[in-house]
Amino acid sequence: MINHLPILQVVLPLLAAPACLIFVRARSIWLFTCLACLLTFGISVALFIHVSDVGPLSYEVGGWPAPWGIEYTIDSLSSYVLLLVSAIAAVVILAANSSLGPELPERQQPAFYVLFLLCLTGLLGIVATGDVFNVFVFLEVSSLATYALIALGRQRQALWAAYQYLIVGTIGASFFLVGIGFLYALTGTLNMSDLSERLVEVEQQQLLAVAFGFVVVGIALKMALLPLHGWLPNAYAFAPSIATTFLAASATKVSLYLFIRLYYGVFGAETVDALLPVSIVFLLLGIVAVLAASLVAFRQSDVKRMLAFSSIAQIGYMAVGIGVGSTLGLQASLLHLFNHAFIKGALFLAVASVVYRTGSSQIDAFRGLGYRMPWTMAGLVLASLSLIGVPLTAGFVSKWFLVLAAIESGLWVVVLIVLVGSFISLFYLWKIVELAYSKSDSEANTNEAPPLMLIALWVLVIANIYFGIDTRLTVGASASAAATLIEGAPW
Amino acid sequence: MDFFNYWVVIALMMTGLYIVMAQQNLVKKLLGLNIFQTAIFILYISVAKVLGGTAPIYTESATLYSNPLPHVLILTAIVVGIATMALALALVVRIHGAYGSIEDDEIRDRSKQ
Numbered sequence: 001m002i003n004h005l006p007i008l009q010v011v012l013p014l015l016a017a018p019a020c021l022i023f024v025r026a027r028s029i030w031l032f033t034c035l036a037c038l039l040t041f042g043i044s045v046a047l048f049i050h051v052s053d054v055g056p057l058s059y060e061v062g063g064w065p066a067p068w069g070i071e072y073t074i075d076s077l078s079s080y081v082l083l084l085v086s087a088i089a090a091v092v093i094l095a096a097n098s099s100l101g102p103e104l105p106e107r108q109q110p111a112f113y114v115l116f117l118l119c120l121t122g123l124l125g126i127v128a129t130g131d132v133f134n135v136f137v138f139l140e141v142s143s144l145a146t147y148a149l150i151a152l153g154r155q156r157q158a159l160w161a162a163y164q165y166l167i168v169g170t171i172g173a174s175f176f177l178v179g180i181g182f183l184y185a186l187t188g189t190l191n192m193s194d195l196s197e198r199l200v201e202v203e204q205q206q207l208l209a210v211a212f213g214f215v216v217v218g219i220a221l222k223m224a225l226l227p228l229h230g231w232l233p234n235a236y237a238f239a240p241s242i243a244t245t246f247l248a249a250s251a252t253k254v255s256l257y258l259f260i261r262l263y264y265g266v267f268g269a270e271t272v273d274a275l276l277p278v279s280i281v282f283l284l285l286g287i288v289a290v291l292a293a294s295l296v297a298f299r300q301s302d303v304k305r306m307l308a309f310s311s312i313a314q315i316g317y318m319a320v321g322i323g324v325g326s327t328l329g330l331q332a333s334l335l336h337l338f339n340h341a342f343i344k345g346a347l348f349l350a351v352a353s354v355v356y357r358t359g360s361s362q363i364d365a366f367r368g369l370g371y372r373m374p375w376t377m378a379g380l381v382l383a384s385l386s387l388i389g390v391p392l393t394a395g396f397v398s399k400w401f402l403v404l405a406a407i408e409s410g411l412w413v414v415v416l417i418v419l420v421g422s423f424i425s426l427f428y429l430w431k432i433v434e435l436a437y438s439k440s441d442s443e444a445n446t447n448e449a450p451p452l453m454l455i456a457l458w459v460l461v462i463a464n465i466y467f468g469i470d471t472r473l474t475v476g477a478s479a480s481a482a483a484t485l486i487e488g489a490p491w
Numbered sequence: 492m493d494f495f496n497y498w499v500v501i502a503l504m505m506t507g508l509y510i511v512m513a514q515q516n517l518v519k520k521l522l523g524l525n526i527f528q529t530a531i532f533i534l535y536i537s538v539a540k541v542l543g544g545t546a547p548i549y550t551e552s553a554t555l556y557s558n559p560l561p562h563v564l565i566l567t568a569i570v571v572g573i574a575t576m577a578l579a580l581a582l583v584v585r586i587h588g589a590y591g592s593i594e595d596d597e598i599r600d601r602s603k604q
Contacts, residue, residue: 133564140571144578151582156589157602163582167511170524170575177531177568184561185538 067191172221179214241352283323289316346383353449368440503530
């Protein structure tokens with residue numbers, strides 16, 4: 001049974017997506033989607049435990065042995081990211097039924113759940129597969145579902161945001177396709193572990209550099225690394241709140257996973273850096289992203305958009321971790337990938353609750369909410385503390401490791417940037433918190449958010465605190481993943 | 492002219508990307524995107540061609556075959572491309588309904604209102 005889990009992880013949500021249409025009422029579809037997400041989460045937990053106890057798992061799709069057939073490989077890195085993505089999906093979907101109520105007409109809600117499951121399939125597929133062309137297919141599965149999810153937003157700008165993301169996203173995926181086309185021409189294989197062995201023998205270094213360039217730029221577009229982030233703020237601001245929550249917590253993280261997998265696991269960081277200055281570029285772009293995006297976030301009046309810019313800044317921290325180039329730096333990136341998913345999930349879910357009650361995500365809508373929605377706002381405050389990086393929260397752990405990695409490599413600039421970035425995030429989050437706990441004149445009778453949204457929010461908030469105190473799971477898994485990748489132990 | 496196919500690929504790719512960036516009309520942007528993707532398909536198919544090789548169908552008379560795998564990959568990529576195009580055109584229809592225009596600059600102006 002355990003041998004079939006790698007493929008079930010991906011196939012279960014894929015089959016659940018069309019099966020949603022058996023049901024008629026949106027509520028039954030939601031319950032069914034919850035069940036599918038919970039099962040998917042269960043599978044990822046089983047995989048995670050198996051991989052950490054026994055070792056990597058490999059699955060030959062259709063019984064064709066690799067490298068001819070498509071291979072699914074679950075090692076410590078992929079099981080860690082699978083666990084993250086499926087956990088986020090299972091928590092977020094709990095709140096979906098309540099949150100969608102005022103945001104999407106009932107007859108359109110079935111489409112949301114189908115797209116949600118397809119998006120989840122794509123994201124899990126990217127992580128589980130060990131075949132680079134299969135990665136492209138899943139990249140497009142998740143992207144197409146994401147474009148449609150964004151277009152479900154209430155305002156007409158949602159359509160425009162979806163169109164813009166579609167153009168940029170397709171160019172990114174096509175660049176990735178060109179890159180793997182060159183790699184196939186050079187090596188004659190698409191299997192990742194096979195590629196990593198054969199790339200060493202390639203003599204046409206120039207073509208190899210072009211291939212790496214296309215792949216890196218393609219993934220960076222999907223990751224929203226600073227100069228390529230243009231699609232993200234509008235997409236996050238206008239998508240239905242619950243879709244934003246899921247995408248912010250998982251989609252860019254999976255792109256980052258893909259980059260780490262290819263850069264360290266397949267191409268080899270030293271091979272790439274000998275041809276292209278990827279780690280220096282990531283370090284510089286990451287630093288600029290942290291500073292510039294945080295400052296822009298401060299100037300936003302729409303909270304969803306503010307958090308979207310904050311996400312671009314946080315991607316910057318992860319890029320810096322990769323740019324530092326040491327095992328500890330990679331581990332810091334992996335930790336922040338995990339912790340930031342819970343931080344942003346909680347923050348966007350709190351905003352979703354506010355949108356549910358007030359119908360607006362403008363910062364003025366938060367006035368006085370600290371008294372009328374005390375639990376939601378308390379969750380928002382705790383998640384904000386985690387984003388800033390206050391000790392005993394998850395955000396502190398990842399920033400601490402980033403600072404350690406920077407000191408180890410003697411990059412004092414990075415230490416400074418982390419501090420300055422955290423300081424700016426304190427200011428823009430304070431704007432929200434200050435308004436929420438100031439007296440409001442309006443007589444609006446806003447109540448607490450619906451129970452399921454509160455439960456989902458607090459699960460994420462408690463995860464933030466839990467992973468800030470008991471770091472065995474995150475630090476252990478990221479350390480073993482980073483060590484395996486850097487020391488080049490093949491799958 | 493040894494690399495004729497590849498020069499065509501580069502020309503088409505640049506043409507496509509230029510149209511995506513320079514055109515204001517949303518449908519024309521999509522046409523550019525389509526040309527760009529088609530260039531990638533030609534790249535893969537050219538890579539797979541073995542000089543003097545025949546179609547990869549087993550016969551007694553042939554000893555040299557072209558590589559069928561990239562062709563299969565591109566069949567998949569074509570399907571993905573069609574799905575993308577269908578979704579994009581559907582979005583353009585909805586945008587036209589919501590904004591009354593499919594010109595980039597007009598939509599930008601009306602988005603700000």
